[in-house]
Amino acid sequence: MFISSQNSKHEAFKDFTLVMPAVAVGNVGQLAVDLLVSTLNMSRVGYFHTDCLIPMAGNNPYATCKEDAEEVHTPAEVYTATELKLAVLQIRAPIIQTKSKRFRQQLVSWIKASGFSRTVVLSSSHAYQRDDKQLQGTPLRYLATPSLLKGSADALKELGWREMERVAAFPGLTDTDSEPRLYIPGGGITKGLYTDSCAVDLPLAVLLLFCSEGDNIPDAFALVARLNDWLHLLDNQSQDLQGKWKMPSSWSLLFGSGIPPALF
Template sequence: MFISSQNSPPSFKDFTLVMPAVAVGNVGQLAVDLVISTLNMSRVGHLHTDCLIPMAGNNPYATCKEDAEELHTPAEVYTAAELKLAVLQIRAPIVQTKSKRFRQLLVSWIKSSGFARTVVLSSSHAYQRDDQQLQGTPLRYLVTPSLLKVSADALKELGWREMERVPAFPGLTDADAEPRLCVPGGGITKGLYADSCAEDIPLAVLLLFCSEGDNIPDAFTLVNHLNDWLHLLGSHSQESSKWKMPSSWSLLFGSGIPPALF
């Protein structure tokens, strides 16, 4: 359920929604952090659900002491009205037994809000790629038939590479076995894409093959890939320097090495 933080609920009609999937390396969430921080987006509400592990914390995008004390929750919505852009940031893992219910909640909210298109930023285990996925760029995309109708030319011009379907039984060729979509480590990515196809929702998935570790460079790669399409910051130039890292990233790997160790 979406709960507005304003007196009158915001209208998302014809907005583009960008959201992450909680996936390997948290690349989608880090990329969304960069979008919110760089565009100085305004928080307009949150999703209230028991499908996410409950948590709360200080403002991850604080710029001064006063706004650092704001309380933030696991699933919040931000907007940049001038760009007709909305962003859903998910900061907590999905309760394992409630993954399907959470996808249903998202699909219902996306449909009722009237978003023109939804873009899911995700990632997948690099070590589980098959031979064809080892070649070329580590970036892939998926698009629902509903969005393909209006974005086919743009995607063709970008020259992006679609996520490959893999054999149902790796190493075996069976004419009767249809290749299947597989996104290992992608969380709800595959399920949300399938749900959106079934519900005729215009949705795209942008994902990156990666490994766990310092995934900040991966986040920059993914958000620049998104920018090629949506032009949030204009054309490419000095790619990483255009994006503003939020203050919360200063503690991404803890508070440093205690001097007492030495």
């Protein structure tokens, strides 16, 4: 359930594009959304209230001064850039495993009721579980529901992106009766949300990278750059486009604090 901020006059998202992450391997989607919110100076307009996420609270991850840092933030918050007709739902906590299906249902219901023109899910998948075809070329893949393809098929074709391949349920076997399936290991709710969206005719796209756990900041930059190629959020003519993305203050502690001097 979306709860609007008291100081927010933004009540409707009709014709807005929604960008949201899947809690997936390397947290690449969440890091990419951090870059969007920080760079575009997006305003918090509310939060997503649900018991499907592990409860948590923390300081403002996008603080620019001491006063901002004292704000309390929650596991799932909504930000907007009205001039771009862009909204993002940032998810900062893991989904409770037994409530994954209910969380997807809540998301789909909210997206449909809000009137978003399209939804883009930023996600990732285990690089080590790729099959032979997926090892070739770029690590970027996409998925699009039939509803989204009605208005964006040409744009996606011009970008030259590769659609996520379907893989054999039992690789190595020659059983022709086994149909290829959509398999996104490490992708969290990505597959389920895509399947649910297809079933209810929701215009949704998934943009994901194959990656490994570790320093996933470069993966986040790569993913948000590919998103920008499609949505044109920043000037694509710049030779230093990566330099235009602003890292939030919270990233200074992405790998914890420094090494204690007492160790030496």
